[in-house]
Amino acid sequence: MQVIVLATQKGGSGKSTIARSIAAELTRRGRVALLDIDPQGSLTKWWQRRETEDLQLITGLTRADQISKAVETLRGQGFDWLIIDTPGARDEATRIALRSADLVLVPVHPSQDDLDAVGPTVAEIRDAGANFIFVLSRTTRARIVDETGRLLAAHGRVAPAIVGARVAHGEAATRGLTAAEAGNAAAADEVRELVNYVLEVMG
Numbered sequence: 001m002q003v004i005v006l007a008t009q010k011g012g013s014g015k016s017t018i019a020r021s022i023a024a025e026l027t028r029r030g031r032v033a034l035l036d037i038d039p040q041g042s043l044t045k046w047w048q049r050r051e052t053e054d055l056q057l058i059t060g061l062t063r064a065d066q067i068s069k070a071v072e073t074l075r076g077q078g079f080d081w082l083i084i085d086t087p088g089a090r091d092e093a094t095r096i097a098l099r100s101a102d103l104v105l106v107p108v109h110p111s112q113d114d115l116d117a118v119g120p121t122v123a124e125i126r127d128a129g130a131n132f133i134f135v136l137s138r139t140t141r142a143r144i145v146d147e148t149g150r151l152l153a154a155h156g157r158v159a160p161a162i163v164g165a166r167v168a169h170g171e172a173a174t175r176g177l178t179a180a181e182a183g184n185a186a187a188a189d190e191v192r193e194l195v196n197y198v199l200e201v202m203g
């Protein structure tokens with residue numbers, strides 16, 4: 001089982017949206033489990049609205065020891081991938097999740113506020129000894145994407161696949177779906193490309 005963790009100390013950068021999108025895409029390729037360690041529970045609420053029972057969810061765990069135990073239990077259950085959604089804050093639970101990660105995805109919305117959060121986020125991930133990639137998230141203009149990508153490249157690897165800003169993400173989420181599942185072809189292309197890249201990096 002490969003563990004993919006969504007993490008960044010900047011709130012609202014797209015962690016939960018990307019967690020859902022890649023989870024749904026990965027169910028087309030194997031068995032996927034979700035672990036929501038964000039007390040806000042965005043991923044959990046989405047999962048509860050979802051009608052298809054294709055994703056196993058573990059939620060409501062906040063203590064570090066509970067989280068590492070849950071990951072170990074899932075390892076014995078034949079899942080191909082586990083996706084962990086974390087809160088946008090530095091805490092012990094997130095540190096445990098980072099330590100279990102095969103790959104951490106760090107969504108970065110191209111804005112100064114998100115860029116300012118990159119240093120502390122990267123330090124926390126490095127402390128945990130995890131591999132990570134930046135994923136440009138909620139992007140609009142190509143020029144700003146290029147510029148942000150260049151700045152980020154000084155700190156780590158930047159996924160060539162980006163997640164564009166699309167209203168379809170929020171709309172689909174109200175029905176427990178992803179934008180791709182709701183029929184948004186551009187979002188489907190983006191997530192397929194992102195998942196291909198993520199799998200390639202994890203090897």
Ligand SMILES: Nc1ncnc2c1ncn2[C@@H]1O[C@H](COP(=O)(O)OP(=O)(O)OP(=O)(O)O)[C@@H](O)[C@H]1O
Pocket residue numbers: 010011012013014015016017018038040042086087088137138139163164165166167169170
């Ligand atoms: N690619 C996108 N296009 C349009 N809207 C998006 C996109 N990604 C996220 N959003 C919207 O931005 C908001 C924040 O996204 P999301 O909840 O995924 O971020 P987060 O990093 O999980 O936030 P938090 O730190 O609060 O957990 C949500 O309203 C979501 O619908």
Ligand SMILES: [Mg+2]
Pocket residue numbers: 015016017038042085086
């Ligand atoms: Mg979230």
